Amino acid sequence: MEVFAANGVHVLKDVSDRFTPTPAISHAILSHNSNGGKSRSDGVVITPSHNPPGDGGFKYNGPNGGPADSTVTRWLEKRANSLLANGLDGVKRIPYERAINSDHIGDYDFVARYVGDLASILDMDVIRSSDIRIGADALGGASLDYWTAIADHYNVNLTVVNPEIDPTFRFIPLDWDEKIRMDCSSPYVMSALVNERSHYDIATGNDADADRHGIVTGKAGLLNPNHYLTVAVDYLIKHRNNWPAQAAIGKTLVTTRLIDRLVQSAGRTVVNVPVGFKWFVPYFEDESIVFGGEESAGASFVRRDGRTWTTDKDGIVMALLAAEITAATGDSPNVYYDNLTREFGKPHYARQDAIATREDKQILSKMTGDSIRETTLAGEPITEKLSRTKGNDLPIGGVYVGTESAWFTARPSGTEDVFKIYAESFQSETHLEQVIAEAQEIVGESLKER
The missing domain is CATH 3.30.310.50 (Alpha-D-phosphohexomutase, C-terminal domain)
Known part of the structure; x- marks a missing residue:
């Protein structure tokens, strides 16, 4: 903020100085840039993501709302390292209080804009009317205030499991190598939520910047990411009647081939891309895919009318989708998955x-x-x-x-x-x-x- 303001860059920060997850940044970028104005926005997220707290990184999302491609990240790395090597010589900076009170820093209600728009991508009515019990664990990350707002705004039966935020993340169960990681796909990290699963019909977790999801059911515990992605794709194909019929399903090449089988059976095509969500961005931009997912528990999909939602991973939406699936079908995602394997084979x-x-x-x-x-x-x-x-x-x-x-x-x-x-x-x-x-x-x- 000090550097941006000193260099005359206009910045929108959260109106209440709350932490802001990656999907809310992507959503805000696309919302701003779709208004047809002359100015184009981009975004920055500082986060350790699903890594140890000390491994925080600088994440840049361009005007397309998605993660920067390799050309951009290489330029940023080269420029940053050059500035560091020269002792930050020439970098303009002003004190924080002066920066936030300058004309260059404005307020934006990321929470209200994002949460209020969720009904355009999810069937929040079916979740509310079912009254299923949802447990949401932010793992001490940026999704915490969003889960609270979702419960209030949509009047769903949602409990924030752990309301604590601490930059050391010392309350997170240790991962397999006894390191702290906010990895919502790790059975070690998610063990506390798994142990509490009997209190909920569906429970979810997110990593620090909420671009990843973890899904916990009463009988299966923590679902394998490939299993849940398969369920999500099948359910969405069958329950999003306004999605364009010609649009494809996107997946990384290393994601289960079970998805290919069920998508082709449904008469749609599959777009396989290399590892990395950045490869999905142009497809979401031109609305030629309606879903993009990777086996590392990252995915996003389009709105109920087929318009783009975000061009980056959205762990909040994927978590709420598990609640919608449970409410709409009466089956938990693990039961849904077992039914699919009986039809298409068990990988x-x-x-x-x-x-x-x-x-x-x-x-x-x-x-x-x-x-x-x-x-x-x-x-x-x-x-x-x-x-x-x-x-x-x-x-x-x-x-x-x-x-x-x-x-x-x-x-x-x-x-x-x-x-x-x-x-x-x-x-x-x-x-x-x-x-x-x-x-x-x-x-x-x-x-x-x-």
């Missing part, structure tokens, strides 16, 4: 990390399908070897290998010296283990030959 899915040098990671990121000489995978003929997505020709940043009933993707980690293997089998857990073992061998052999 077995896993993600594993394997140690890799930086050189290995560079090689893997540039690997092509032609690099793989094998013709079979876990006893089946290989039908696909891809380094770019089909249809839209986007770089996978690794390789995808598919058969009739299984697939794997191998790609380097962006933060650690490992490569990640995502794999799925529609046969069995044993077959999945075979797929993963052979995937490691295939990638290992390809790296040795380089």
Whole structure:
């Protein structure tokens, strides 16, 4: 704020200085830029997201409302590092009190604008009339005030499970490695809410900036993100009658192929993109997709009339959708998922990390399908070897290998010296283990030959 005001940049902050989640920023950007005025807005979020509290980051959302693409983030990184290396020489800055009282800083009621618009994307009436018990855990993050406002505005039976906000997040159950993470897809982090699940018909969690979701049901506990995304897609296809029939369903390539099966059965098309929600942004912009989701518990979808809602992940909307599904169908999402697997097959899915040098990671990121000489995978003929997505020709940043009933993707980690293997089998857990073992061998052999 001190730097923005000093440089004459007009900024809108929350009217009550409340924390503001990523989806509310995306929603506000799109709302402002759809008014046809001369000025165009963008946004900044400072957040650790689902990472440890000390790993906070600077997140930039452009005028399209979505996460910045690689060209923009590389420029920002280069510029920021250059300024830091020069001791911030030349950076204009004024005291905070002077900044917020300047003509450059204005107020905006992010909570009221976002919460008041939720009925355009969700059936809040069916949630309210069902009186299902909803438990919402912000995990100490920016969605806290939004959940309180949702309960008040729509008069739904919603309890804010943990009303505490603390920048240390010391009340969060430790993750698998005994680190604090606000990861709402982790069974360790969500254990406190899972233990309280009998008090609610549906319970939800969000990460620090509320762009991710975690769904807890009474019988299943914390749902696997792939399972819930599958349920969400099927339900929305069947209950959003005003969505354009020609619009596609978007998913990352490493998200379960069960979605492909049910979407194609419904007569719609699937758009597969590389890992990263940024790849969905142009599709949401031109309204050629009505849903975009990734296996890391991030997704968003369009309004009930087919217009774009946000171009970034929205964990609040995805959490409320679980309540709508439960209220409208009478089934919890885990029961809904089991019914889908009986119709389309039961997938077995896993993600594993394997140690890799930086050189290995560079090689893997540039690997092509032609690099793989094998013709079979876990006893089946290989039908696909891809380094770019089909249809839209986007770089996978690794390789995808598919058969009739299984697939794997191998790609380097962006933060650690490992490569990640995502794999799925529609046969069995044993077959999945075979797929993963052979995937490691295939990638290992390809790296040795380089």
